Amino acid sequence: MPFSSAARASEENFDYLFKIILIGDSNVGKTCVVQHFRSGVYTETQNTIGVDFTVRSLEIDGKKVKMQVWDTAGQERFRTITQSYYRSAHAAIIAYDLTRRSTFESIPHWIHELEKYGAANLVVMLIGNKADLRDQRHVLFEDACTLAEKYGLLAVLETSAKESRNIDEVFMLMAKELIARNSPHLCGEATLSSLPLDSSPVLMAQDPTAETHCAC
Ligand SMILES: Nc1nc2c(ncn2[C@@H]2O[C@H](COP(=O)(O)OP(=O)(O)OP(=O)(O)O)[C@@H](O)[C@H]2O)c(=O)[nH]1
Ligand SMILES: [Mg+2]
Numbered sequence: 001m002p003f004s005s006a007a008r009a010s011e012e013n014f015d016y017l018f019k020i021i022l023i024g025d026s027n028v029g030k031t032c033v034v035q036h037f038r039s040g041v042y043t044e045t046q047n048t049i050g051v052d053f054t055v056r057s058l059e060i061d062g063k064k065v066k067m068q069v070w071d072t073a074g075q076e077r078f079r080t081i082t083q084s085y086y087r088s089a090h091a092a093i094i095a096y097d098l099t100r101r102s103t104f105e106s107i108p109h110w111i112h113e114l115e116k117y118g119a120a121n122l123v124v125m126l127i128g129n130k131a132d133l134r135d136q137r138h139v140l141f142e143d144a145c146t147l148a149e150k151y152g153l154l155a156v157l158e159t160s161a162k163e164s165r166n167i168d169e170v171f172m173l174m175a176k177e178l179i180a181r182n183s184p185h186l187c188g189e190a191t192l193s194s195l196p197l198d199s200s201p202v203l204m205a206q207d208p209t210a211e212t213h214c215a216c
Contacts, residue, residue, distance in 0.1 A: 015063040024095035026074030029129040032161035086117035098128040
């Protein structure tokens, strides 16, 4: 789908426009992540009702990249509304709370939802949020890497909206991947390795201060 010619919009005030859907169980911190991406600050939030929309432009290799982020409600009762947004997304970020194992175990369900309602060649990455709660961790980074490899996902990053960890990196990584996929002349070039992440070209990174390599 959609991110062929439609994503390129140089006649307007940006070079690329990408629509990213953010999904995952309720209370994993999706809204806090998006708010941090938009404003650079962490604020307490209410549970999302339906879908919220955020936009921020990034500058990548001299190009203006507009990121439209659709922050969906994780609560079951909003599922019909949120599913209707999957179709037009170029990419999806599935968030889990690394202190709550059940939110990690839900990921196959979210992938299934994307397969059912999303575009065929959707770029998908995982984020394990609340990395600041170190002594409450219930999901190993290695387990997330294994899952990502199993489903052919782009990457896993561990984030903290509260401690400002890896939030911009998530969206930069996604934007670079979408640009690479949307620019035939760039395919095959190591465009992602220039990210300010302590990550290997296998595109797996967690807390930048910790071990990051995942042998996927
Ligand atoms: N410790 C910690 N708490 C966080 C972090 N991010 C979010 N939270 C807390 O987690 C709770 C849920 O955050 P939300 O962003 O509303 O969660 P959500 O995934 O958007 O939930 P729904 O809108 O219901 O799907 C709030 O109390 C946040 O303050 C984080 O990085 N660290
Ligand atoms: Mg929310």
